[in-house]
Amino acid sequence: MECGGAQEAVSSMALRSGRILGDEKPIGEKRRGILRSRMSLDRDNPNEEKRIGIERGGAQAIDSSTAPRSRVALGADGFPLDGVTRGELLGNLKHADGSIYTSNSYWAKVYRLYDTSETCLESMMTTVPYDSCMPNWRVCKRHAYRTMMQIFSLKLAYTSSYVSGPVQLYGYVAVRDLLNPMRNYVFNRTRNDPLVVEHDGFIQMSGPKRGIRMQAPVLIEFDLKIKTEGEEEGDDQQVIDGVAIFGDRISGHARVNTQRMDGDGGSVDIKFAVLERASEATVQVGISEIEKGSCLSLCLAGSYTSPSYVSHGKIQLFDGVITAEASELSRTVVAVARDSKLVVKLKLSQKGGLDIHRCTIFPVEKHGSQSFIFNLGVATVEVMVTWSTMDIPQSLLGPNCFAHEFMASEGVEYVDE
Known part of the structure; x- marks a missing residue:
């Protein structure tokens, strides 16, 4: 396996991003003073307690989903016998009965669960670097890395009843963060276009649309x-x-976790990690110079490499058949921690021929883009990574x-249901 360095392509990505950014104004000392004073308001105020809890990662007002968990066999230590950690669903919030749209609970209001819109923010x-990036955009100290969530996979762990034939899954899984609490879909299929889940149970993700900020x-x-x-x-x-x-604060930095969410008719495993001081990477894959009639x-x-930790999370960037008519194959948004590098591994299979393996490593940036071209003889594959902070x-x-x-919680009245 050969590894090559990523080549820089800032100007081309500035055009592809479709956005020219001006210089933002710095936050003055007066503004910072206002923010500090707001954060130190009377803690006897229930709404203020909730606001502080949000910032500190508190998990107040969470109710267990008792119906699904009652079917989970527990050992003497109180942990599931199957060894899989269970996640918790917020109580009394469901789409089927409309309670998710009418709830007056704090979480429903702050995260705008009544709003079904997709997030308006893009990756x-x-x-594009700012004029104020100091001392320059390569070592920019103006813009900060942010804590982000990386979802590696979704898996249909089991269903509570027998399903004849292939499992045709539809519906959605969407993330809501407080940068913009509208839906950021990681899976979204209609009933007319369901996903056929294979025997391994993995659910092919289509998102997220942008990075997931987890401050x-x-x-x-x-x-x-x-x-x-x-x-x-x-x-x-x-x-x-x-x-x-x-x-x-659900786990340590870059520690890959799997939590099982138990529903009334089955369970879904979500594999994820919390990455401190991370940057958003948009990975675009293009194909060219492929012979017509080729069956490739x-x-x-993607994965991570770092001298300070080992992450076993694998990110599926693309997996499928390519044709001569293809150009841009996919766009995937991932989070990459500052103390790591993004490793992209390629495997090209051709009928009647040997598999071709290549890899390249992309160092983390706050701005700009990097690209690498794989000249494979039967086809040329370009991988471009565009960086942006949250x-x-x-x-x-x-x-x-x-x-x-x-x-997000300013002006929101908390009702204890």
Whole structure:
């Protein structure tokens, strides 16, 4: 296996990002003083307690999903006998009965669960360097790395009843963070276009659309069903319906975790890690110079390398058949910690020939882009990584977007249901 360095391509990515950013104004001492005073308000105020809890990663007002967990066999130590850690769903929040849209609970209000809109924010929002990047954009100390969540995989662990034929899964899984609490889909399929889940149970993810900022807890919204032979959606089997909370201090830095979310009709495993001081990487894969009629299969996977920790998380970037008509194959958004590097491994398979393996390493940046071209003889594959921090200035944020997470709870009255 050969490893090559990534080549820089800042100017081309500035054009592809479709956004020219101006210089943002620094936050003055007066503004910082206001922020500090807001954070030190009366802690006897229940709403203020919730706001402080949000910033510290607290998990107040969480109710167990007692129905699913009652079916989990526990050992004498109180842990599941199957050895899989269980996640918790927020109580009394479901799509089926509409409670998720009408709830007056704190979490429902702060994370705007009543709003079904997709997040308005895109990836690569701070790709183009600012004039104020000091001392220069390569070693920019103006923009900060942020704590981010990386979701490696979703897996259908089991279903509570027998399903004849292939499992056709549809619905959605969406993340809500307090940078913008609208839905950031990691899986989204309609009943007319279900995903056929293979024997390994893995759910092919389509997102996220942008990086997941985790300066505060994030919510993950589930509404997954299995399509049956019935003609109506009401005939289908509900796998999981609800909202789970993941705190920003749920695990140590870069530690890969798996949590099982138990629903009324099945369970879903989510494999993830919390990455401190991370940058958003948008990985784009393109293909060219491929012979017509070629039967080629391409698989690209990402992982991390670092002298300070070992992460076993694998990120699927692309896996499928490529044709001569293909150009840009995929776009995947991942999080990469400052103390690591992104490793992209390529495997090209051709009918009747030997598999071709290559890899390249991309060092972490705050701005700009890097690209590497694999000349494989039968095809040319370009991998381009565009960097952006989640330290997005207020001037680029739209409605329901918050540069500081505690702002999302301002003016929200908490009702203890």
